[in-house]
Amino acid sequence: MSDASGTGIDRPAPALGLPIVLIGPMGAGKSRVGARLAASVGAPFVDTDSLIEARYGPIDQIFAREGEEYFRVVERELVAEALREEAVVSLGGGSILHADTRADLADLAVVWLKVSAEAVAARLAGGNRPLLAEGGIERWIAIQAERAPVYASLADLEIDTSRRSVARLVDTITDHFGGTR
Ligand SMILES: Nc1ncnc2c1ncn2[C@@H]1O[C@H](COP(=O)(O)OP(=O)(O)OP(=O)(O)O)[C@@H](O)[C@H]1O
Numbered sequence: 554m555s556d557a558s559g560t561g562i563d564r565p566a567p568a569l570g571l572p573i574v575l576i577g578p579m580g581a582g583k584s585r586v587g588a589r590l591a592a593s594v595g596a597p598f599v600d601t602d603s604l605i606e607a608r609y610g611p612i613d614q615i616f617a618r619e620g621e622e623y624f625r626v627v628e629r630e631l632v633a634e635a636l637r638e639e640a641v642v643s644l645g646g647g648s649i650l651h652a653d654t655r656a657d658l659a660d661l662a663v664v665w666l667k668v669s670a671e672a673v674a675a676r677l678a679g680g681n682r683p684l685l686a687e688g689g690i691e692r693w694i695a696i697q698a699e700r701a702p703v704y705a706s707l708a709d710l711e712i713d714t715s716r717r718s719v720a721r722l723v724d725t726i727t728d729h730f731g732g733t734r
């Protein structure tokens with residue numbers, strides 16, 4: 554262990570408290586950054602959209618068949634499970650719409666990944682996101698504006714991903730929450 558303290562005493566790096574939760578709008582990088590962060594600190598990675606799809610099938614089909622309200626109920630169930638894990642957890646963009654999820658997040662380490670409309674436009678191309686099926690980037694802008702105050706109220710750390718590499722984002726998050734696992 555290196556001695557960065559200058560005291561001459563080797564101290565272990567502080568443990569990274571888990572879960573660390575990534576929130577933010579569609580295309581901000583929650584899945585990609587979350588996976589890399591988890592690998593970097595040696596923690597499991599949980600992505601609630603993937604959990605939903607594994608249990609209930611493709612998200613766009615859930616929206617089409619059952620509607621958004623039903624999707625939010627299913628999403629809450631899996632978000633609640635995910636937040637009990639000692640893991641890096643990436644939440645679906647709209648999961649913070651549920652009051653119980655907002656209450657859970659109040660006690661956890663939460664990172665808001667932000668992205669500009671200019672940068673996200675290319676990232677969303679070809680995606681399968683039911684809320685953007687009509688309206689595209691204009692709809693993304695409206696949804697993001699509506700949710701931004703909620704993301705802000707929940708976040709311990711906010712980072713603009715528009716012009717930052719995934720590796721740099723991982724370093725910023727690890728540094729903020731203190732060291733290794
Ligand atoms: N820092 C980054 N720089 C450039 N491209 C990125 C960055 N982070 C993610 N991307 C790319 O942007 C796209 C969206 O990323 P990702 O799927 O991680 O977003 P998300 O927040 O999980 O969105 P959603 O869950 O709505 O799909 C992917 O193609 C990913 O490779």
Ligand SMILES: O=C(O)C1=C[C@@H](O)[C@@H](O)[C@H](O)C1
Pocket residue numbers: 578579602612644645646647648682683684
């Ligand atoms: O922002 C949203 O409401 C969504 C984001 C995605 O992660 C998915 O959870 C789904 O497409 C809805």
Ligand SMILES: [Mg+2]
Pocket residue numbers: 583584585600602643
């Ligand atoms: Mg994702």
